[in-house]
Amino acid sequence: MLSRLAIRATLAATLVGTLMTPRVAAEGDIRPTHVRSTERHVVDALRQGYDRSPTFRRLVDELEASDVIVYVQPATQLPGSLRGHIRFAVATAANRYLRIFVSAKVRGDAFIALVGHELQHAGEVARSPFVRDDRSLAVLYRVIGDANSAGWDTDAACGIGAIVQDELRRGTRQVNGQ
Numbered sequence: 001m002l003s004r005l006a007i008r009a010t011l012a013a014t015l016v017g018t019l020m021t022p023r024v025a026a027e028g029d030i031r032p033t034h035v036r037s038t039e040r041h042v043v044d045a046l047r048q049g050y051d052r053s054p055t056f057r058r059l060v061d062e063l064e065a066s067d068v069i070v071y072v073q074p075a076t077q078l079p080g081s082l083r084g085h086i087r088f089a090v091a092t093a094a095n096r097y098l099r100i101f102v103s104a105k106v107r108g109d110a111f112i113a114l115v116g117h118e119l120q121h122a123g124e125v126a127r128s129p130f131v132r133d134d135r136s137l138a139v140l141y142r143v144i145g146d147a148n149s150a151g152w153d154t155d156a157a158c159g160i161g162a163i164v165q166d167e168l169r170r171g172t173r174q175v176n177g178q
């Protein structure tokens with residue numbers, strides 16, 4: 001038997017499914033997706049990134065089709081000069097969960113580009129099924145990453161951040177008719 005709440009959720013899900021297909025959702029939204037946040041301004045940034053940047057959209061869609069689920073959260077304190085980083089949370093039989101931390105000091109399009117950079121890392125993990133904890137994550141980045149003073153990074157992620165920022169800027173210019 002369905003509880004009243006479950007029936008209401010089912011009805012709402014049917015309605016939402018008919019009217020639109022949100023790909024990025026807040027935790028607690030009816031339709032769960034693979035890129036999540038509990039913070040409203042992060043959810044807004046995820047939606048904007050998805051709508052305005054084809055590269056950002058491709059990254060979210062890739063994660064959506066994978067076993068990786070990402071939680072994006074703002075961080076007030078990050079080690080050293082880092083503006084964002086990614087940690088392994090937990091692996092279950094069905095899914096691998098990652099946490100992305102992004103500097104709460106960064107706002108606007110720069111914040112969306114920063115999330116795009118970290119989503120590229122999530123995609124790198126999605127394409128590497130052997131990564132199932134922080135140790136195997138470190139192994140992956142010893143192979144594909146470059147060490148720097150802050151830890152490691154990949155050329156691809158740095159490139160994605162710049163591309164997303166550029167797409168956001170060009171999209172805004174088009175909207176403004178410039």
Ligand SMILES: [Zn+2]
Nearest residue numbers: 117153154157
């Ligand atoms: Zn990076």
